[in-house]
Amino acid sequence: MNLRQEFPLLAQTNLTYLDSAATTQKPQTVLDEMDRAYRLCNANVHRSPHSLGREMTRRYEAARAEVAAFFGAGEGYQVVFTSGATDALNLAARSFLEGFGRPGQQVIVLLSEHHSNFVPWQQLCRRQGMALRVIPAGEDGRPDLEQLGKALTKKTCIVAAAHVTNTFGVENPVEEIIRLAHAQGVPVLLDGAQAAAHQPVDVQALGCDFYCVSSHKLYGPTGIGALIARKQWLESMPPVAFGGEMVERVAVEETRFAPLPARFEAGTPNFIGAVGFARALGWLEEQGMEQVARREQALTRLLWEEVRRIPGVVLPLERCPDAGILSFLLPPFSPYDVALLLDQQGVALREGLHCAHPLMQAMGLPQGTIRASLGIYNSEEDIERLCAALRRIASIL
Ligand code: PMP
Numbered sequence: 001m002n003l004r005q006e007f008p009l010l011a012q013t014n015l016t017y018l019d020s021a022a023t024t025q026k027p028q029t030v031l032d033e034m035d036r037a038y039r040l041c042n043a044n045v046h047r048s049p050h051s052l053g054r055e056m057t058r059r060y061e062a063a064r065a066e067v068a069a070f071f072g073a074g075e076g077y078q079v080v081f082t083s084g085a086t087d088a089l090n091l092a093a094r095s096f097l098e099g100f101g102r103p104g105q106q107v108i109v110l111l112s113e114h115h116s117n118f119v120p121w122q123q124l125c126r127r128q129g130m131a132l133r134v135i136p137a138g139e140d141g142r143p144d145l146e147q148l149g150k151a152l153t154k155k156t157c158i159v160a161a162a163h164v165t166n167t168f169g170v171e172n173p174v175e176e177i178i179r180l181a182h183a184q185g186v187p188v189l190l191d192g193a194q195a196a197a198h199q200p201v202d203v204q205a206l207g208c209d210f211y212c213v214s215s216h217k218l219y220g221p222t223g224i225g226a227l228i229a230r231k232q233w234l235e236s237m238p239p240v241a242f243g244g245e246m247v248e249r250v251a252v253e254e255t256r257f258a259p260l261p262a263r264f265e266a267g268t269p270n271f272i273g274a275v276g277f278a279r280a281l282g283w284l285e286e287q288g289m290e291q292v293a294r295r296e297q298a299l300t301r302l303l304w305e306e307v308r309r310i311p312g313v314v315l316p317l318e319r320c321p322d323a324g325i326l327s328f329l330l331p332p333f334s335p336y337d338v339a340l341l342l343d344q345q346g347v348a349l350r351e352g353l354h355c356a357h358p359l360m361q362a363m364g365l366p367q368g369t370i371r372a373s374l375g376i377y378n379s380e381e382d383i384e385r386l387c388a389a390l391r392r393i394a395s396i397l
Helices: 028-041 051-070 085-100 119-127 145-151 174-183 271-287 289-308 335-344 357-362 380-394
Strands: 077-082 106-110 131-135 156-162 188-191 210-214 225-230 247-250 255-257 325-328 350-352 369-373
Touching: 028 051, 028 271, 051 077, 051 225, 051 271, 077 085, 085 119, 085 156, 085 188, 085 210, 085 225, 106 119, 106 145, 119 131, 131 145, 145 174, 156 174, 174 188, 271 289, 289 325, 289 380, 335 350, 335 369, 335 380
Parallel strands: 106 131, 106 156, 156 188, 188 210
Antiparallel strands: 077 225, 210 225, 247 255, 325 369, 350 369
16 A cells, blocks of 8 residues: 555655654645636635535535544534634533532543643633542553542542544544443543544444544544534534624524534534545545555554664653654654754654643653654655664764
8 A cells, every 4th residue: 555646745755754642644645625616616615505505505514524434423423614623622621510520529531631621621620619629640641540530439520531542543442441430431532533543433323422523633634623423412512603604593682502513613614624534534434444554553553663663762651652643752862953953854744742741741751752643645755764764863972
C-alpha cells in the first residue's frame, strides 16, 4: 500500500512527514470533491428552495449519514457537525453539565487528557460548583482502573477519556472504563481525535455515550468535526449556541428550538467541509480500516524498535505505543532543538508539551517530548530517514 502519490503535498517533495497527530495531509480526492462542491453546487443548506440549495442540502445530509456509517452510529445515535474535536468536546461538556450537572457532583477525567478534554470540564465544574476528579496513569501509561472504580459514586455525573492519547499513543481501556461507569449509571464521553484515523471505530459496539472527532486528523479538511452522541442524552440537553436554523419558532416572548440535530448547529454550517470530510471517510473505507490498522501497527513497532536503539534516546514510556505516536527525548538536546535540526534534514515532527500540561508535569517532563506520529502515507523509508537524522544529531556531541 503506497499511498504517498495520492497526496499532492507529499508527492511533490521527499519530505518525511511525521506530524499526522497534529494534522494529516489531504488526498487529491478530498481536494477534488471540495473543489467540485464549490464550483457546481455551492448554496446554503436547509434554507433555499432552489435546486442548488436542495442539492447542497442533500449532500450535507449525505455527509452526516457517511459519518454515522463510518463510526457505526446506528438509530440510537445522532451526528452533530461541529468545527472540530475541540468544539465537539466544548459543546458536549457545556450542554451536558448545564442539563445534568448539579452542585456537589463530580466529573471524572484522566490525567493524560489533551487540554481540549480537560480544560472545559475543569472550568465548567468550577462555574457550576462541581468537583473535577483526575485519574492518574500507571507506568504503562494506562489509567489506574482501581482508582477509577473507587472514584465512581452516585455523585459522578460523567466520565471523559481519550480513546487514544495524543502524547504517548496509549489506547485507553475504553471498554473497561465504559463497563465500570455504566455499572453506576454514569455516561462516558470518548475523545476520539487520535483514534479514529488509525483503527475501525464502532461507537455502538463500544457503547459510549459521546464520541468526538476532527476531520483534519482523518485526511479531511480543517474546520469540521463531529459530536456523535446517544439521542437519549442529546434530546434532554440544552443548546449552547443560538442563532439561525436552530429554532423552530421565535417570538418576542419565547423561542422554540428545532429538533435534533439542527438544535445544536446554529448558523451556517461548514457544508463544503462536511462534503470533504465525508469523502475522506469514504476514501478511508476504500483503503479498509482493518488494513490501515494492521499496517500502522507494524510501522509503529518498527518506529519504536528503531528509535529506541539509537544511542542517547530516552523513552519516557518504555513500552511500544498502541497507536502510531512515539514520544522520546535526546538529551542533552532540548526537544525544540531536535525538532529544528530534524526539520533541516527534511523530517517534520512536533515537540513540546502537546497540549497535555498536567501529564507532562506529573511525568517530570518540563520541556515535553519529541513526538513522531504516523499517517497512512508513511513507510519504512520515513522511519529510516528519521533514525538516520537522529543519529547525525546524536553524533554532534
Ligand atoms: N483531543 C486530542 C486527543 C487531540 O490530539 C486533539 C488535537 N491535537 C484534540 C482533542 C483537539 O482537536 P482539534 O484541535 O482538531 O479541535
